[in-house]
Amino acid sequence: MPLISIIVPVYKAENSLDELYRRLAAALETVTTDFEIVLVEDCGGDRSWEIIERLSAQDVRVKGLQFSRNFGQHYGITAGLDYCSGEWAVVMDCDLQDRPEEIPRLYTKALEGYDIVLARRGKRQDPLLKRCTSWLFYKLFSYLIDMEYDGQAGNFRIMSRKVVENFRKMREQLRFFGGLVQWMGFPTTSIDVEHAERMEGNSTYTFAKLWKLASETIIAYSDKPLRLAVRFGFTMAFMAFCYGMYVLLRAALYSVPVQGWSSLIVSLYFIGGIIIAILGIMGIYLGKAFDESKKRPLYIVNRTARLEIQKDI
Secondary structure: OOOEEEEEEEOOOOOOHHHHHHHHHHHHOOOOOOEEEEEEEOOOOOOHHHHHHHHHHHOOOEEEEEEOOOOOHHHHHHHHHHHOOOOEEEEOOOOOOEOHHHHHHHHHHHOOOOOEEEEEEOOOOOOHHHHHHHHHHHHHHHHHHOOOOOOOEEEEEEEEHHHHHHHOOOOOOOOOHHHHHHHHOOOEEEEEEOEOOOOOOOOOOOHHHHHHHHHHHHHHHOOHHHHHHHHHHHHHHHHHHHHHHHHHHHHHHHOOOOOOHHHHHHHHHHHHHHHHHHHHHHHHHHHHHHHHHOOOOOOOEEEEEOOOOOOOO
């Protein structure tokens, strides 16, 4: 069992993998030579897998696996944690915005008695729009799950073997790595780290992908949208009842005729739209429950490098 496992989901990273390996090896060897680097290639369509195979041939501590198709970053993290064997596991991105040089600091902090140490990004080296939408999502996410989630901490963190083994037990289809880890409730702390600029290129997360991830994450971790819909429905019904009583009393006491067919039609369309929206929310939840009932594997491994395909995953 190595001391530290590094789990890196890889997507379209052919130009950064060599530098990532060099900096990881240099940083980790200041702590221990007994480590492994698990690279999970998510079928980005470039030469990433060829480079992973070359690195694993050069260094037995580099291990890799390739999916049969593109499954997504959080499934890549899941696969890496399924296959890693270290006493401690570090999860980080492949674009070098998570600096390998911070790993010794994370490990040192973990030895103070913590199972999880998060790397909090001080000043994020991301576009303003991405920082704003990310802040808004984490605020909304914290409100809906009734739990304070630190949006300054990304996936970059170190976790004990105990955390990894319990993480492996959670096999729901909708994956949000940070939320699953926080839900377990193990002793957690954080340190401030430097968030580097991307080595090259732009993020592969488009607005559509980010929106899909955000909506699925909220649905996976909270039923509060359904409870809010119920409250909204009762509030609308109560307001309509009060207004109806006002109209009837005014007509009875002051002989004021009941008018306003246009406003009535608009109100009907408004209420109809609200009902359809609430039914849509319920339909999404039912659809996700249907997906979970299929019990399909979270991912499919196509090829491995210095790893054996596990029969129980």
